[in-house]
Amino acid sequence: MYRTETCGDLRLSHVGNQTTLSGWVHRTRKMGGMTFVDIRDRYGVTQLVFNNETNAELCDKANKLGREFVIQVTGLVAERSNKNTNIPTGEVEILVEKLQILNEAETPPFTIEDNTDGGDDIRMKYRYLDLRRSSVRSNLILRHQMAFETRRYLDQLGFLEVETPVLIGSTPEGARDFVVPSRMNAGEFYALPQSPQLFKQLLMVSGFDRYFQIAKCFRDEDLRADRQPEFTQIDCEMSFVEQEDVLQIFEGMVKHLFKFVKNIDFAEYFPRMTWHDAMKYYGSDKPDIRFDMKFVELKEAVLGHDFVVFDSADYVAGICATGCASYTRKQIDELTDFVKRPQIGANGLVYIRCEMDGTYKSSVDKFYSNDDLKAIAEMFNAQAGDLILMLAGAKTKTQKALGELRLEVGARLGLRSKDVFKPLWVIDFPLFEWDEDTQRYYAMHHPFTSPKPEDLAYLDTDPGKVRANAYDMVVNGVELGGGSIRIHDSKLQNRMFELLGFTPEKAEAQFGFLMSAFRYGAPPHGGLAFGLDRFVSLFAGLDSIRDCIAFPKNNSGRDVMIDAPSVIDQSQLNELNLVIDIKISESK
Numbered sequence: 001m002y003r004t005e006t007c008g009d010l011r012l013s014h015v016g017n018q019t020t021l022s023g024w025v026h027r028t029r030k031m032g033g034m035t036f037v038d039i040r041d042r043y044g045v046t047q048l049v050f051n052n053e054t055n056a057e058l059c060d061k062a063n064k065l066g067r068e069f070v071i072q073v074t075g076l077v078a079e080r081s082n083k084n085t086n087i088p089t090g091e092v093e094i095l096v097e098k099l100q101i102l103n104e105a106e107t108p109p110f111t112i113e114d115n116t117d118g119g120d121d122i123r124m125k126y127r128y129l130d131l132r133r134s135s136v137r138s139n140l141i142l143r144h145q146m147a148f149e150t151r152r153y154l155d156q157l158g159f160l161e162v163e164t165p166v167l168i169g170s171t172p173e174g175a176r177d178f179v180v181p182s183r184m185n186a187g188e189f190y191a192l193p194q195s196p197q198l199f200k201q202l203l204m205v206s207g208f209d210r211y212f213q214i215a216k217c218f219r220d221e222d223l224r225a226d227r228q229p230e231f232t233q234i235d236c237e238m239s240f241v242e243q244e245d246v247l248q249i250f251e252g253m254v255k256h257l258f259k260f261v262k263n264i265d266f267a268e269y270f271p272r273m274t275w276h277d278a279m280k281y282y283g284s285d286k287p288d289i290r291f292d293m294k295f296v297e298l299k300e301a302v303l304g305h306d307f308v309v310f311d312s313a314d315y316v317a318g319i320c321a322t323g324c325a326s327y328t329r330k331q332i333d334e335l336t337d338f339v340k341r342p343q344i345g346a347n348g349l350v351y352i353r354c355e356m357d358g359t360y361k362s363s364v365d366k367f368y369s370n371d372d373l374k375a376i377a378e379m380f381n382a383q384a385g386d387l388i389l390m391l392a393g394a395k396t397k398t399q400k401a402l403g404e405l406r407l408e409v410g411a412r413l414g415l416r417s418k419d420v421f422k423p424l425w426v427i428d429f430p431l432f433e434w435d436e437d438t439q440r441y442y443a444m445h446h447p448f449t450s451p452k453p454e455d456l457a458y459l460d461t462d463p464g465k466v467r468a469n470a471y472d473m474v475v476n477g478v479e480l481g482g483g484s485i486r487i488h489d490s491k492l493q494n495r496m497f498e499l500l501g502f503t504p505e506k507a508e509a510q511f512g513f514l515m516s517a518f519r520y521g522a523p524p525h526g527g528l529a530f531g532l533d534r535f536v537s538l539f540a541g542l543d544s545i546r547d548c549i550a551f552p553k554n555n556s557g558r559d560v561m562i563d564a565p566s567v568i569d570q571s572q573l574n575e576l577n578l579v580i581d582i583k584i585s586e587s588k
Contacts, residue, residue, distance in 0.1 A: 002072055002102075008044025010092050014077045019094060021046060022102070024132065025069045026112070028062070035062045039071065042137065047080065047093040048073055061099055068105035068112065068129075074098040125560045127551055139548040142261065143536045147214055149260050150234055153253055159210040159236065164199035166192060166216070171510050176220035178229070186577040192218035195529060197446060198514055200237040201486055204525040205517045212236045214532065220557075225544040226478065226534055229557050234481070234535075237527030243469055243485055246526050247425060254423065254473060254480075254530075261539050264421065274428040283403025285429070288477030289422045291415035293319045293406050295399070296380050298390065307367040309348070315398050318350075318390035320380040321409050325353040325387045339391065339405050346401040352377060352388040407477065416476070418541040423475045428452070431468040432499070440501045445470050447496050447511075449484040450526075463499055473530065480535055483528025490518045 003022040010019065023041035030036075033052035038045050050062040065071065075096040084090030109126055110118025114135040123130040130136055151161065170177045170191035177191040193199075196215050203211045215235045221227065238246065251270055258264045271289075278287050281294040295317045302310040310316050321327075332351055339346035352373050353361040360373035368376075380388055389409070391402045410416050431451050432441040441463055443449060450469040451459065458465040472482035487493045493515065497507040508515070533545040546552040553559050573580065 006043035007041040007046045020074045022072045070103040072100045159212045164196040178218045181576040204239045209239045232532040233529040235529040239523040239525045272425045283399035286474045286479040305367045313392035315395035316392040321387045350390040354386045426472045429468045429470045431466040481530030485526035488522040
């Protein structure tokens with residue numbers, strides 16, 4: 001037996017017992033004739049004591065231990081004289097009688113500590129070492145606990161966990177697919193699923209009624225902090241339900257997980273906000289409602305003062321930052337530079353200071369009198385000491401830019417605490433979004449989302465007005481998940497394909513199996529999917545989902561630990577009947 005207890009087990013009640021521990025050398029300290037070694041495993045850290053006076057040979061062996069050596073020790077559990085209240089085992093230590101080195105280790109390229117000196121790149125290259133850090137390990141333990149509790153919760157509600165295929169056909173209407181060549185079917189390709197959408201709908205046609213799966217999904221899209229090329233969904237579908245049924249059940253699940261993980265009770269129903277209001281007041285379909293700072297639209301109020309930026313703009317709006325009139329010109333310039341970043345795209349920033357003496361100072365006060373500025377400030381209910389920040393331009397672009405500015409100001413004011421959670425449902429999304437480049441409609445969610453019954457008449461006259469039977473769960477400005485009631489009528493589904501530019505032949509080629517299934521009696525059904533990675537990172541207070549994934553990819557979609565993706569052998573290409581023709585741009 002390599003151990004009788006783990007490195008996190010021992011307490012004062014074990015004093016006087018003989019014990020055997022195995023683990024990694026965390027650190028060593030030499031103090032006079034004593035050597036102290038911290039031994040670590042997944043469960044914790046225990047202090048070992050080697051005494052040069054009682055066993056010089058053993059102490060000398062301990063002095064040669066390096067970081068991350070794998071060792072086994074046997075000894076007597078004793079009470080520590082200098083207790084460490086920061087760790088559960090901090091009241092005891094092991095008086096070592098026997099030491100065996102199970103494996104030596106090279107010096108790691110970074111310290112295996114919570115506050116490591118390793119940067120992101122080197123930690124990803126040596127991810128197996130990074131996972132030894134307790135801060136990273138705790139994220140994966142939390143992930144396990146949440147997945148296990150989700151399964152338990154859904155099982156009690158009659159949901160069945162059903163696995164769906166990973167090798168499927170390509171449906172390139174959403175993000176780009178990852179494709180897999182087929183050796184047995186020359187010139188043909190599988191795709192990796194962006195979600196189990198079609199299969200969970202088929203399960204409803206099959207009569208399974210309540211399905212869930214903790215499913216791996218794949219999307220070939222540009223990466224950011226909350227995206228990875230492969231990610232995990234808590235994927236769910238139900239039959240004979242309307243939108244309200246879905247919201248009630250999964251609001252209950254979210255509340256349950258908040259109670260289970262954070263011991264937070266939400267007694268009231270989560271607030272609901274239409275997509276239209278989310279965009280109007282927050283410039284985002286995933287608004288952060290931990291703080292107010294709603295948009296105020298100003299176009300009519302600022303017209304006719306010969307300020308061409310406002311006069312020529314389709315949309316003018318602003319936010320009021322409480323108590324920020326003391327912002328220096330440097331701080332306001334920083335905010336101006338922020339909104340002018342290419343990824344945000346505003347042309348500039350206009351401000352109004354509400355001075356403590358009742359006057360107003362603005363970057364446009366040569367166009368607007370003090371009374372004009374006061375009238376604008378009153379639209380915000382601004383008080384002395386507040387700062388009004390305004391943007392102008394094309395409506396959608398400016399709303400999004402103002403939304404980013406709102407989040408930045410909120411963060412600077414400390415209004416986005418990771419210990420405060422404000423969930424809400426965003427509902428009544430548009431069914432379609434128009435793309436100017438291709439001059440066609442695209443599904444805002446996917447082609448199987450049902451329109452609101454009361455908006456069906458607009459499908460033929462004004463598709464842009466049609467609202468979707470769709471909903472997103474948002475917490476602290478993070479879209480944790482979303483879904484919709486699905487179309488279960490073949491005629492309506494065919495009309496959707498037509499509006500989205502599918503020819504009958506293309507619709508049949510990509511979705512013929514689903515439409516065939518619908519002809520045999522499809523029940524009304526709907527569902528949603530939560531991003532497990534985002535859920536865990538929210539609870540863990542992380543800025544990126546990478547640290548709650550065991551082996552993530554970097555921002556270029558590479559696994560630098562195993563060096564993937566990589567070139568494959570010519571013999572494999574021959575078997576797959578593939579010829580690689582890499583087109584390199586002139587700029588390279």
